[in-house]
Amino acid sequence: MTLVLANVSRSFGGVRAVDDATFAVESGEVHGLIGPNGAGKTTLLNLISGLIPPTGGTIELEGRRIDRLPPYRIAALGVARTYQNIRLFGGLSAADNVVVGRHLKRRAAPFWRRLLMLPSARREEVRAREAAEAGLARVGMRERARSQAYGLSYGEQRRVEIARALAAEPKLVLLDEPTAGMNPNEAAAVARLVREVAGEGRAVLLIEHNVRLVMEVCDRITVLNFGKVIARGTPAEVANDPAVIAAYLGDGA
């Protein structure tokens, strides 16, 4: 699996939120996407997952253009994500939220089959529930599977979102600040999980403000500033790049 962005741009009115971005993400790779607030990181994820179309450039997944496809088609091709502003169904249990993620990939049994509760539909329900519980166990949430999402702590809600994204068995996972609001133990567990997910041959595109975590977990990093890619490379290369240092010190690049 390769995700290739070529000269991707997205403007909002006069703001060039993403400006001529070119980079690629490969299977088995944890690719960091970093940059100051407002650099265009979330907009890039929204472009890749199809929530908004680019105003210029192309996005290809495994050689196929996806930049004009609606989000559900992109999800069905194996792209899953989490949101910077958590998007769980608050009234549903943690497990049910994860079941929803699985259905984004696999079509649920047709309505009439579920209505009649035919054995095949019932078996799929049981399998989905078992998979959801296994997914929650993986993010350390086994005990909370039946808790309603709105009653969970911020860090727990983020973990449910990660489990939901992984439930789709994606080829590419987009994580938008997955450790925001987490304590250091939770964040370290997410870092381990991200490496594990890449070890399964999935590609991970990780937006993260925790610089130490980014440096530890990423194979390569792309740095955005004012929508433009200002640096790319290994964590060590990026950390020593004068343009990156300048961007983070706030005097522009």
Ligand SMILES: Nc1ncnc2c1ncn2[C@@H]1O[C@H](COP(=O)(O)OP(=O)(O)OP(=O)(O)O)[C@@H](O)[C@H]1O
């Ligand atoms: N829907 C929108 N309408 C108008 N402007 C937008 C919209 N979405 C993003 N922007 C603008 O695009 C720019 C990039 O925003 P974006 O949210 O992608 O940044 P970010 O790198 O994710 O920042 P942060 O680290 O704060 O999450 C900002 O100037 C933002 O105000």
Ligand SMILES: [Mg+2]
């Ligand atoms: Mg953002």
